[in-house]
Amino acid sequence: MTTTAKDVAADLIPIFVMGKRYFVPDSLTIMKAMEHAGYQFIRGCGCRGGVCGACSTVYRKAGDYKIYTGLACQTVVEPNMYLAQIPFFPALRSPYDYAEAKPSADTVYELYPEVFRCVACNACTKVCPMDVEVMDYIAAIKQGDLAKASQLSFDCIQCGLCASRCMGELPQYHIAQLARRLYAGKLAPRAAHLKDVVDSIVAGKFTPVLKDAKALDGEALRKAYTEREMEPAMADESWRPESDYGL
């Protein structure tokens, strides 16, 4: 069956962007619908894959009191959605010298004393598009557990929606980032295999391979890249690379 112009038109729905109505295909994400409506993203758009956190959006639905939030690149439009982009939510990041920063919760408390303003309302967790347990990682920081806070906040994409809904006015995502940096860089045990690889690089193990690669022309380099040994598409824990350069 062929698609007629009438069919296509039937799939158009009204949405409101900054108060102005547009008709857009109902299968589009907010980001694509806005582009369909003629908007061009200069900021507030990055990976388009739900990873970079650049495209926070707030919206209301007709007849619904709630304010909804999401990522514009992941959320599909709905009829009569009223939406606005908030590509950046102002949240202060306290400056610090990482090399000098002590890896303890006290460092977080000194830089972000507002962490104790958290009233455990859980609005931050509810708004998170990545389902991060935001309130729980803030609680872990208040308990001095940077390891737990790092693990709980690992999927954060820094979109800032948590801060936009916080009645304690915490910049949660900056606080968690500091906790992860302190823990991962200064507290977590070093990975032995990573040290082996770094030592190999420093010892020049890959220098000949890199030299050969740099000597290739563009086409040969593309061929070598596409034909390189790759991990199987389906997870296979027993897989080991054949060409590990002796690591």
Ligand code: FES
């Ligand atoms: S554009 Fe990167 S998360 Fe949406």
